[in-house]
Amino acid sequence: MMYSEKVMDHFMNPRNVGEIADADGVGQVGNAKCGDIMKMYLKIKNGVITDVKFKTFGCGAAVATSSMATELVKGKTIDEALKITNKAVAEALDGLPPVKMHCSNLAEEAIKAAITDYKRRKGLIEDDGDCNVCCLRCEDIHHHLNDDDE
Amino acid sequence: MSARSIYFDHAATTHVKREVLEAMLPYFSENYGNPSTVYTIGRTSKKAIEEARETVARIIGAEPREIFFTGSGTEADNWAVKGAAYANMKKGKHIITTSIEHHAVLHACQYLESEGFEVTYLPVDEYGLVTPGQVEAAIRPDTILISIMFANNEIGTIQPIAEIGRIAREKGICFHTDAVQAMGNIKINVSELNVDMLSMSAHKFYGPKGVGALYVRKGVKLTSFMHGGAQERGRRASTENVPGIIGLAKALELADMNMEQHNRKLVALRDRTIEEIEKKIPFVRLNGHREKRLPGNVNFSFEFIEGESLLLMLDLKGIAASSGSACTSGSLDPSHVLLAIGLPHEKAHGSLRITFGDENTDEDVDYLMEVLPEIVRRLREMSPLYEGIRSSKE
Numbered sequence: 001m002m003y004s005e006k007v008m009d010h011f012m013n014p015r016n017v018g019e020i021a022d023a024d025g026v027g028q029v030g031n032a033k034c035g036d037i038m039k040m041y042l043k044i045k046n047g048v049i050t051d052v053k054f055k056t057f058g059c060g061a062a063v064a065t066s067s068m069a070t071e072l073v074k075g076k077t078i079d080e081a082l083k084i085t086n087k088a089v090a091e092a093l094d095g096l097p098p099v100k101m102h103c104s105n106l107a108e109e110a111i112k113a114a115i116t117d118y119k120r121r122k123g124l125i126e127d128d129g130d131c132n133v134c135c136l137r138c139e140d141i142h143h144h145l146n147d148d149d150e
Numbered sequence: 151m152s153a154r155s156i157y158f159d160h161a162a163t164t165h166v167k168r169e170v171l172e173a174m175l176p177y178f179s180e181n182y183g184n185p186s187t188v189y190t191i192g193r194t195s196k197k198a199i200e201e202a203r204e205t206v207a208r209i210i211g212a213e214p215r216e217i218f219f220t221g222s223g224t225e226a227d228n229w230a231v232k233g234a235a236y237a238n239m240k241k242g243k244h245i246i247t248t249s250i251e252h253h254a255v256l257h258a259c260q261y262l263e264s265e266g267f268e269v270t271y272l273p274v275d276e277y278g279l280v281t282p283g284q285v286e287a288a289i290r291p292d293t294i295l296i297s298i299m300f301a302n303n304e305i306g307t308i309q310p311i312a313e314i315g316r317i318a319r320e321k322g323i324c325f326h327t328d329a330v331q332a333m334g335n336i337k338i339n340v341s342e343l344n345v346d347m348l349s350m351s352a353h354k355f356y357g358p359k360g361v362g363a364l365y366v367r368k369g370v371k372l373t374s375f376m377h378g379g380a381q382e383r384g385r386r387a388s389t390e391n392v393p394g395i396i397g398l399a400k401a402l403e404l405a406d407m408n409m410e411q412h413n414r415k416l417v418a419l420r421d422r423t424i425e426e427i428e429k430k431i432p433f434v435r436l437n438g439h440r441e442k443r444l445p446g447n448v449n450f451s452f453e454f455i456e457g458e459s460l461l462l463m464l465d466l467k468g469i470a471a472s473s474g475s476a477c478t479s480g481s482l483d484p485s486h487v488l489l490a491i492g493l494p495h496e497k498a499h500g501s502l503r504i505t506f507g508d509e510n511t512d513e514d515v516d517y518l519m520e521v522l523p524e525i526v527r528r529l530r531e532m533s534p535l536y537e538g539i540r541s542s543k544e
């Protein structure tokens with residue numbers, strides 16, 4: 001399995017790693033059981049994402065997609081950010097190996113989760129008490145992987 | 151990218167030693183004869199194979215006619231497990247193995263389950279050990295085979311094979327051991343150990359890939375693996391991999407000769423690495439047993455980080471190692487071995503296996519200890535799992 005140069009660059013020199021103490025929205029997706037968790041912090045002013053940071057527990061692809069996602073959302077409006085798909089993140093990285101495509105879902109979901117959190121805090125949506133920590137989607141995705149053995 | 155290049159993955163495979171390669175070379179070119187023929191160059195090949203068989207037999211305390219060359223360790227395992235199951239199915243259809251076997255045994259057993267056999271997968275303790283008592287308690291009147299690995303490829307745990315062998319012998323049940331990782335690291339005598347079948351693979355002890363051997367004690371019932379010509383006494387048909395077989399025997403001979411020195415050196419590197427990792431890096435867990443452990447095996451879980459990231463960063467520093475993380479294999483779950491010893495998923499994902507070999511030095515460990523703590527620190531800084539831990543320390 002080979003990662004593109006861009007993936008390796010974002011893995012080795014991840015952009016926007018860290019936390020934002022007074023973030024306006026925080027989203028965490030994935031779960032440790034699947035081996036991947038991504039947490040995204042957003043600073044939002046007048047509907048525009050002015051700052052973003054992330055923390056990720058995961059493979060090289062998970063770190064690189066997190067990093068790329070933060071670059072993609074920075075300076076965008078909330079509505080623009082919500083339109084970013086996992087495919088767009090993967091394409092911006094010059095692609096991911098097929099077995100790693102699911103890692104980019106994490107990035108798309110983290111953006112959505114962080115924005116949902118922002119809206120909830122603002123009272124823009126109702127707090128339905130739904131957990132946004134783990135969608136369990138990662139498990140489905142892992143189950144669809146082929147059963148390659150070493 | 152990196153000036154250094156250090157190989158710490160000898161459990162995955164080893165390089166072919168120069169003496170081994172030199173012993174093999176003539177059998178690719180001038181001595182290319184088919185061993186089954188009557189003319190001179192064919193007889194040369196035949197003679198070389200029979201000498202290789204004698205060498206392997208002598209080293210493990212067997213008779214030459216009890217050694218069968220195979221195409222790999224996986225093949226030897228498959229043959230032993232399925233061959234014994236089918237040959238004895240009139241007596242019973244129950245097999246005993248462990249939950250930490252290599253997939254070559256595990257998946258062969260799962261296949262047999264689909265064929266109507268029943269398999270007991272013995273659990274292991276936190277060190278990866280099974281006890282002879284567990285094996286004894288699992289034996290039923292219809293048990294026909296016990297297959298328990300000698301030493302584990304991931305965590306290096308060495309099983310009490312002689313004791314299990316004694317029980318199997320008392321009960322008259324065929325006992326197979328996958329000694330792929332043990333061979334070349336542990337002195338093995340099949341008579342003293344009471345094993346009936348034993349698998350080995352040349353590329354784990356500085357021989358070539360794609361050649362292995364199965365020891366089959368005289369009298370053990372086993373179906374043929376390949377049907378065809380009369381090679382390997384008709385039980386494993388196909389023109390022999392002559393250079394491979396010569397390489398396997400030469401490599402085993404060298405390993406046997408160097409065993410003491412090899413072990414002393416690897417144990418020193420291993421114990422030093424374990425000690426320094428435990429001293430220099432917080433939140434780590436040694437996987438496997440401290441003493442009942444392969445000489446070159448180090449396996450740690452680093453909490454809060456994921457194994458593939460760790461491997462990639464080590465690779466960028468020129469270090470080749472391995473992990474039990476699911477992310478490195480593209481499969482569903484992290485290592486079945488780490489889960490079997492009771493690790494939660496996230497700790498199993500954060501594992502690192504370092505396996506030393508003959509060419510490694512103390513300087514290699516110096517370098518590892520120079521880069522590893524920093525890599526772990528960096529990944530933890532990036533990990534959302536580490537946040538609470540860090541702030542609670544602050």
Ligand SMILES: Cc1ncc(COP(=O)(O)O)c(C=O)c1O
Binds near residue numbers: 162303361
């Ligand atoms: C314990 C064990 N059994 C079997 C095998 C398979 O050997 P081979 O690669 O020769 O098929 C390996 C090697 O990966 C192993 O470590």
Ligand code: FES
Binds near residue numbers: 035036058060103
């Ligand atoms: S995080 Fe598991 S494969 Fe990417």
